Amino acid sequence: MRAAGKVILPFLFGALLLIIWEVAIRLNHIPQFILPAPSAIAISLWKDGPDLLRNLSVTVEVTLVALLLATITGVAIAVALAQWPLAERTFFPYAVFIQVTPIVTIAPFIIIWVENIFVVLLILAWMAAVFPIISNTLLGLKSASANLRELFRLYRASRWQTLRRLLIPTALPYFLGGLRISGGLALIGTVVAEMVAGTSGAQSGLASRLLEASYRLELPRAMACFVLLSATGLILYWALKVLSHRLLRHWHESARGIEN
Amino acid sequence: MSETAVALRSVAKNFPNGIEALRATDLSIAEGSFVSLVGPSGCGKSTLLRLIAGLLAPTTGTIERHDDRMGFVFQDPTLMPWATALENVALPLRLNGGTDDSSARHALQRLGLDGFAGAYPHQLSGGMQMRVSIARATVTSPRLLLMDEPFAALDEFTRFRLNDDLRALWQKHGWTVVFVTHSVQEAVFLSQRVIVMSPRPGGIVADMRIDLPQERRNDFRLSHTFIDQCACVSTSLHAATAAQDSAA
Ligand SMILES: Nc1ncnc2c1ncn2[C@@H]1O[C@H](COP(=O)(O)OP(=O)(O)OP(=O)(O)O)[C@@H](O)[C@H]1O
Ligand SMILES: [Mg+2]
Numbered sequence: 001m002r003a004a005g006k007v008i009l010p011f012l013f014g015a016l017l018l019i020i021w022e023v024a025i026r027l028n029h030i031p032q033f034i035l036p037a038p039s040a041i042a043i044s045l046w047k048d049g050p051d052l053l054r055n056l057s058v059t060v061e062v063t064l065v066a067l068l069l070a071t072i073t074g075v076a077i078a079v080a081l082a083q084w085p086l087a088e089r090t091f092f093p094y095a096v097f098i099q100v101t102p103i104v105t106i107a108p109f110i111i112i113w114v115e116n117i118f119v120v121l122l123i124l125a126w127m128a129a130v131f132p133i134i135s136n137t138l139l140g141l142k143s144a145s146a147n148l149r150e151l152f153r154l155y156r157a158s159r160w161q162t163l164r165r166l167l168i169p170t171a172l173p174y175f176l177g178g179l180r181i182s183g184g185l186a187l188i189g190t191v192v193a194e195m196v197a198g199t200s201g202a203q204s205g206l207a208s209r210l211l212e213a214s215y216r217l218e219l220p221r222a223m224a225c226f227v228l229l230s231a232t233g234l235i236l237y238w239a240l241k242v243l244s245h246r247l248l249r250h251w252h253e254s255a256r257g258i259e260n
Numbered sequence: 261m262s263e264t265a266v267a268l269r270s271v272a273k274n275f276p277n278g279i280e281a282l283r284a285t286d287l288s289i290a291e292g293s294f295v296s297l298v299g300p301s302g303c304g305k306s307t308l309l310r311l312i313a314g315l316l317a318p319t320t321g322t323i324e325r326h327d328d329r330m331g332f333v334f335q336d337p338t339l340m341p342w343a344t345a346l347e348n349v350a351l352p353l354r355l356n357g358g359t360d361d362s363s364a365r366h367a368l369q370r371l372g373l374d375g376f377a378g379a380y381p382h383q384l385s386g387g388m389q390m391r392v393s394i395a396r397a398t399v400t401s402p403r404l405l406l407m408d409e410p411f412a413a414l415d416e417f418t419r420f421r422l423n424d425d426l427r428a429l430w431q432k433h434g435w436t437v438v439f440v441t442h443s444v445q446e447a448v449f450l451s452q453r454v455i456v457m458s459p460r461p462g463g464i465v466a467d468m469r470i471d472l473p474q475e476r477r478n479d480f481r482l483s484h485t486f487i488d489q490c491a492c493v494s495t496s497l498h499a500a501t502a503a504q505d506s507a508a
Binding site for chain 2: 145147148150151152153154155156157161165166169172250251252
């Protein structure tokens with residue numbers, strides 16, 4: 001009953017909203033180029049779906065590669081900063097700088113300097129995604145219990161042993177929290193970058209198709225793009241949540257829940 | 261027999277914030293002996309223990325240890341939550357480059373945790389976690405076992421049981437044990453020697469030999485000789501605290 005309610009209630013609510021939307025459009029004769037009815041969006045999804053999915057795959061590819069690069073570089077940077085406090089004081093402000101700079105304002109320069117559009121998108125999405133991984137992992141690496149640190153010192157653990165057996169496991173839940181935020185940011189970064197870079201054609205991402213459709217006032221198609229992008233964001237979030245749960249379920253409070 | 265396991269020569273410790281945690285102290289601990297440190301909170305018991313372990317450097321003075329094989333038991337179990345009981349116990353072996361878990365299994369067994377090798381710390385009770393912690397401290401067959409109020413957070417029943425276990429293990433393996441506690445009874449029950457400390461600045465104010473039979477069963481806690489010894493330690497502890505209060 002409780003499990004069913006968890007799925008059914010939000011679903012019913014969504015269905016209700018769609019029905020109200022559909023009825024309101026029909027009763028008021030609102031033209032499609034202002035606000036399409038859900039049915040029109042669904043038809044467009046069905047008709048243009050295979051075509052749009054090709055564009056979506058471009059967006060997803062950029063997002064995932066950017067997220068992977070953000071993970072690798074973010075963790076590497078965090079480990080380096082945690083090992084050398086001087087490095088943290090020197091470089092962390094620049095990580096903050098990357099974070100607070102709206103990527104839209106950097107995009108024009110990157111587009112001038114880098115020819116390959118895929119690389120441009122990758123750089124911008126990486127910039128959007130890397131900071132939560134750096135800052136969360138860094139916080140985690142510094143959160144090891146003082147007593148455990150002393151224990152490692154007592155047994156003369158090397159720097160590498162301490163990192164591998166103490167600091168990294170301690171940091172794992174923090175890192176996964178950062179990764180979940182970065183997943184969403186990588187997608188947002190990719191979409192924004194596509195829109196700014198103004199790519200077009202079959203090789204372009206779904207965001208540029210959305211923009212293109214909206215310029216032509218083909219709103220059902222634009223909204224179909226929007227639906228696909230939102231669904232992608234949700235799936236990405238869910239996948240990272242499952243990953244995090246898998247990795248932590250044996251021991252971390254966040255994944256253990258209440259046991260009976 | 262009476263080789264010296266630990267020798268402190270005018271060891272003092274001042275923390276950077278100006279606190280004089282330990283004034284110049286001389287102390288020597290015989291190999292194979294069981295020594296307890298008692299004293300009110302803040303008198304420098306943990307500081308003294310960490311100095312002996314080499315986790316803190318003394319401000320002045322020298323510390324000599326006969327043997328560097330040490331085990332340390334903290335006030336709370338200090339287990340790695342992501343590792344099983346066995347992995348926690350095996351940690352000192354791993355850090356030493358070992359890959360064989362048989363002595364870790366043996367240490368668990370010795371503390372009555374045979375069936376719990378694969379359990380995570382959160383699946384164990386407080387008393388069991390403490391046993392894992394003791395198993396870890398003893399897995400490398402240390403010559404010197406340093407324990408910082410290991411049973412302070414446990415109920416009396418569990419505490420008495422672990423006291424018995426600890427005494428039995430000590431008698432069997434001949435470790436040198438330095439044991440910090442708040443409890444006079446616990447100190448007297450376990451030790452051959454009780455050292456009383458007082459705060460501000462921390463230091464040793466009494467050093468008492470406990471003249472009790474080696475065989476100490478549970479009902480021994482009710483015997484007159486035991487209670488007399490406790491009273492003796494209590495008196496000196498109160499004297500130390502009172503002198504401290506009137507000085508302040
Ligand atoms: N790292 C530190 N920096 C500064 N002062 C410290 C530090 N560690 C301990 N002290 C101070 O040194 C004094 C002795 O501390 P210590 O922890 O040795 O006391 P203790 O006898 O173990 O007390 P308790 O029974 O409460 O554990 C205290 O006044 C404490 O505030
Ligand atoms: Mg203490």
